[in-house]
Amino acid sequence: MILIDKPFVSDFLVKTIKENNFPVIATTVVKSMISDDSLNWISEKEAIELFKKDPNTPLYSNSENAISWIEQNLSFSKLPSQIQLFKNKILFRELIKDAFPNYFFKGVKLADLPKLNAKQLKFPLIIKPAVGFFSLAVHKVDSVEEWNTILNNIEQEIEAFKGMYPKEVVNVSDFIIEEYIEGEEYAIDCYFNTKGKPKVLNVMHHIFSSAKDVSDRVYMTSKEIIEKNKSEIEDFLQIVGQKAQLKNFPMHVEIRIDKTGKINPIEINPLRFGGWCTTGDISYFAYDFNSYEQFLYEKSPNWNEILKTRKDKKYNLIVLDNNSGIKESNIKAFNYNLLLKDFKKPLNLRKVDFRKYAVFGFLFTETSKGNEKELNTILSSNLKKYITIKE
Incomplete structure (x- = not known):
């Protein structure tokens, strides 16, 4: 069963629903988004x-906006409590703390942040909303001297994104402060089957332009990334699944792997793959299988066969967030055609109403070995070259 909600549903997901006759819950919201009466x-x-x-009916949702529907209508089931275990980063840390006993984290009310004695905190650290999305109000703080500046930035950011998402998706009343782990960051789409066994559907390397960068600009997946990390990630997921007693449960997982190979969890997003139908769709472009079908039919990718033909190729998700410093209200247009010319093999472009969501869109690309420069360029770009300002 599928539960669709705002802000976005991809043509690929709608096509998947139609071809498989998957049941879709006919809420008022989804009816305003999809007009196809032939769906189930x-x-x-x-x-x-x-x-x-x-x-235990399998349920997939494309958006965390749907959490409120689940809480209001399925309160008799275990889904609302399981969702909160993951959506609230403080509860998630409490759930797994005995498996990561040395990891520091602290929950703090927004109003109490200025009262904290920063000298008693261990730097560097990460501060972010306990219930958040899309790197909104997420910051790395390297020193005591930066603390007050970051708090001021957070206050301004909260004002800027108020009203973009419901409180179930972004709630800034509580923040979590946690230690910063050195290492490489990865995003994983997976699900737990009827027996509670985890099935990995994608592993994407989340790359950054600098040590201070916490944005969501570039994610990449490849044969090498899957083969190097899949086994250890499955072991980690087994721990999470057992603690939360997960069955028939899809999720999008973010982790950091340190130089010793140890997995450190960042967060887990319940009942969906990557937001805005991103990582859930890219598995088709990259590996020619459908992640939604894999979950709802309880199948597993045949990675040994799939990866035989993916040598020296990277498949990328590029998030075109507005990091230009230019207010959306002052932007006349974004030049998508110019953007596409900067990539050798674009696979799919999705435009977004940037005035409403502060993101210009999402671009899927394929990059061959030796052509990584295009990724490095967009990773550090402020996107101003594509922006036309109002006169």
Whole structure:
């Protein structure tokens, strides 16, 4: 069963739903987003009754905006509590703290942040909303001297993105302060099957332009990334699944792997793959399988066969967030054609209403070995070359 909500549903996901006749819950929101009457629509009442008959019914949602529907209508099931275990980063840290006993974290009310004695904190550290999305108000703080400046920045950012997402997606009343782990960051799409066994559907290397960068600009996946990390990631996921008692449960996981190979969890996003139908869709462009079908039919990718033909290729998700410093209200247009010319093999471009969501869109590309310069360029770009300002 599929639960669609704002801000975005891809044509690829809609096509998947249609071709497989997957049931879609006919909420008012989804009906305003998809006008195709030929889909397998089921009423909200029918969906609720199905869950009462079988609480383990597989459910996929494209967006965390749908969390409120689940909390309001499926409170009799374990889904709301499981979602909160992961959506609230403080609860998630509490869940797994005995498996990571030396990891420092601290939950703090937004109003209490200025009262903290920063000299008692261990730097460098990461500060972010306990319930957040899309690197909003996420900062790396390297020293005591930076602390007050970062708090001021957070206050300004909160004002800027107020109203973009519901409180179930971004809630800035509580923040988490946690230690910064050196290492490489990865994003994983996976699900737990009916027996509670994790199935990895994608592993993407989240690369940054600098040590201070916490943005979501570039994610890449490849044969080498999958082969190097899949086994250890499955072991880590098994720990999480056992602690939360997960079955028929999809998720998008973010981790950091240090130089010793140890996995350190960052966060887990429940009941979906990457937001805005990003990482869930790129598995098709990169590896020619459908992640949504894999979960709902309880299948597993045949990685040995798939990766035989993917040598020396990288498949990339580029998030075109507005880091230009130019207010959206002052932007006349974004030149997508010029953007496409800067990449040797674009696979798919998705434009977004940047005035509403402060992101210009998402670009999927394929990069051959030796052509990584295009990725490094967009990684450090402020995107101003593509922006036309209002006169």
